[in-house]
Amino acid sequence: MREYNFEIEEIENGLRLKNLKDFQPSHIFDCGQCFRWIKDGDESYTGVAMGKILNVRRDGEDIIFDNTNMYDFENIWYDYFDLGRDYSSIKNQLALHDENLAKAVEFGWGIRILQQDGWEMLISFIISSNNRIPMIQRAINNISERYGKDLGEYNGNHYFSFPTPQELSEASIEDLRDCKTGFRDKYIYYTTKAVIEDEIDLASFVAMEADICHKELLKFKGVGAKVADCIGLFGMRKYGSFPVDVWVKRVLQEFYQAEDMSLPKMRKYGMDLFGKDAGFAQQYLFYYVRELEIGK
DNA sequence: AGTCAGGTCGTCT
DNA sequence: AGACGACCTGAC
Incomplete structure (x- = not known):
């Protein structure tokens, strides 16, 4: 052991x-x-x-x-x-940065950034765009039920694996629409098609330099800057990523004197502000303001 | 009925 | 490069 x-x-x-x-x-x-x-x-x-x-x-x-x-x-x-990973050390470091981050770290003291599967993150965050969490969950669940493997039962419920690219390539655009992915159906379809045809191994993105990884992710349909940052942070160990969604945008404006600038500028603003641990800072701040609905 | 939600795409300056 | 509207879906 x-x-x-x-x-x-x-x-x-x-x-x-x-x-x-x-x-x-x-x-x-x-x-x-x-x-x-x-x-x-x-x-x-x-x-x-x-x-x-x-x-x-x-x-x-x-x-x-x-x-x-x-x-x-x-x-x-x-x-x-x-x-x-030593999260205490990360939290101590972040708390020294400023008062608000110190409060955010105290509030979300038990956060850890999961090392999730890159391919699953790719499809999941495409679904997340302009969507709500319960609906994102439902769509991913539908996709897993229909195209993933039955993993059996736990406490009376059946669970399914997230489909592999090969498994998901069985789905047509219409099939994906039936899974309640909405207008993102074609993004998922073409992204899956690209992964299969170009034999892309998303796991290999973990070893890529962050900037290259980001640019490669942007090539997929339905993947913009924010989604690419989420995939990088949650599925490819790119801890300097700073995904900017509506909540983080509010954080930067409420706490960090950011003007109402464009998303690419917000992204750079956050990355410059927090440096190599920007991804951790983003998670604590996001959880803090979303749970307390600060700035809404 | 209209707005909005983990944004992105296509089109037009 | 940067601005703007459209877009599934369903809950408020």
Whole structure:
């Protein structure tokens, strides 16, 4: 077994993580980075990632991972939850930047940026454009049900993997419209087509230099600056990304004296302001203002 | 009925 | 380069 700076206890059908710092399920799953983790009635979250169903909840000071084992923890969940990163150090650094960021970090103390799948992020964030979270979730769920693999049951519900490019290429534009993707149906269709025909491996984007990665992502239909930044940050480890949506735009205007400038300028403004950790700063700020509806 | 939501695309200066 | 309207969908 590997050595960690927290303790793991194997329990019935899962794991108990003790002394795990900077980890709060609600902060992680509700900070806007993912769409497939749904809160159950018991305050636990169930989601699908890397073809596995996992349930996560807090139990006092501990975190419970249900429906998994040590093997998957070491091979999947450790990296997925970015457990090798020292978030306390990042938070301390950000808190020194300014008062507002300090408050945002305190508010979303348990946020972690998940290391999600690049291909899934590509399609998911295309769907996110000019859309609402419940509808984004529904569309992704429809796509997974119809084109992904049945992963079986957990607590009475069926879960499906997010389809591979090959699997999703079975869908026509009309099929995608039926999944309630709206006008983004053709973006998804042509993006999937491009990935298949040009044999693009989205996982290889992780190794790319951030700027190149961003430019490559912009080549896909339905991917603009904001969506490319989200894909880069959440699916390709580009932590200097600064996705600017309506909320972040408000943040920059409310807290950081930004004028009402264009999106490309806002993006540069944020990246210059926060530097290499801009992506982390963006997440804490986004969660803070959206939860409290600051500036609305 | 009109507006708005994790924006992007196409078209026109 | 930069501005502007259109766009699925459904909830307020």
